[in-house]
């Protein structure tokens with residue numbers, strides 16, 4: 001058998017999570033697959049993920065864990081390739097797994113195990129991967145001479161990809177083109193908008209995009225408060241736009257981070273307030289009023305330091321009862337205590353911004369799923385053009401859901417390219 005070396009059944013743009021998954025799935029079906037990656041290394045986000053341990057999926061994956069203009073879109077792919085399918089591949093490769101809270105699945109040793117596994121699968125299936133490939137443009141090829149109904153079922157090339165590899169121009173052709181170039185978050189790890197440009201070129205709609213799973217910044221007195229409390233973490237409940245999460249907040253020099261803030265950032269829009277419940281498991285009003293009756297001589301800050309860090313209590317005192325700092329509980333009115341308790345349960349803050357794409361784990365929004373088949377990930381109006389992973393308007397919660405979407409969407413496309 002002879003090959004035209006510039007011609008492939010499938011070209012995949014992007015050697016990240018969904019691109020690699022799609023690549024070996026297609027190659028296992030006998031397709032000749034080439035993956036083009038602009039960076040010097042493949043899978044950079046996988047290596048950096050989960051603090052180097054890659055939170056690769058979660059035991060409980062539901063459509064509710066994803067945000068999209070069409071909340072039903074993700075269901076077919078998640079069913080076709082579930083968390084259990086990925087977990088069994090991980091087990092087949094002998095990778096040691098560590099389960100953390102909220103059923104999150106991490107590598108016990110290193111995120112590298114996941115990348116090595118994906119690359120092993122690619123190698124076994126005969127996938128070709130080229131790095132240092134800067135895509136310049138893609139264009140559809142005219143399919144002349146075949147007007148019969150099998151026109152799109154034969155194996156002729158439908159797309160041409162122009163690229164620079166190590167600064168040298170190349171033109172390649174393929175029957176199916178997969179856009180797996182990810183999204184805008186963390187440009188230094190490969191974040192790019194080329195997937196959106198390709199979608200626009202083929203008249204696919206885009207939904208608004210913004211940084212997700214990202215820390216908050218503040219411009220008012222909260223900014224200096226965060227600086228002073230930098231390094232402190234505690235479990236809180238945070239609410240915004242009817243969504244709540246209970247997890248750790250981490251005060252930083254730049255503002256508020258930690259899993260709970262990353263989760264709620266997906267539901268926050270510029271100008272929105274967030275509400276923090278500093279003692280989510282306690283009826284603070286009842287506790288303060290009862291203690292006033294039984295131990296009236298206590299200072300409020302002394303009582304609060306039984307449940308909250310000293311430094312935080314000092315900051316709250318400055319905000320909410322500076323004049324009564326040295327008053328005992330008995331010297332404070334019930335009304336004052338109720339007001340402070342309500343603030344503790346519902347501390348309302350207005351972030352000035354998020355840290356943006358520089359540190360965001362994901363990009364919300366993307367290629368509008370209305371134009372994409374939920375079964376195959378193929379553009380409905382553009383035969384042979386597929387989109388997988390984060391470039392699509394599907395964003396997961398923190399907890400392994402974004403990788404699961406990459407695996408599920410990559411696999412689904414891999415069956416049809």
Ligand SMILES: Cc1cc2nc3c(=O)[nH]c(=O)nc-3n(C[C@H](O)[C@H](O)[C@H](O)COP(=O)(O)OP(=O)(O)OC[C@H]3O[C@@H](n4cnc5c(N)ncnc54)[C@H](O)[C@@H]3O)c2cc1C
Nearest residue numbers: 014016017018038049050055181182190389390400402403
């Ligand atoms: C720091 C960090 C930690 C994360 N941790 C987790 C976690 O623990 N669990 C989880 O579920 N999710 C995590 N995520 C999110 C997860 O990494 C992404 O959702 C996932 O990688 C998306 O997969 P993808 O294939 O769509 O895109 P990516 O994995 O981003 O892959 C896209 C690839 O395309 C390449 N590319 C871009 N432009 C071009 C171009 N013009 N030409 C050729 N190639 C190009 C990029 O270099 C990249 O290799 C994390 C993200 C970050 C940034």
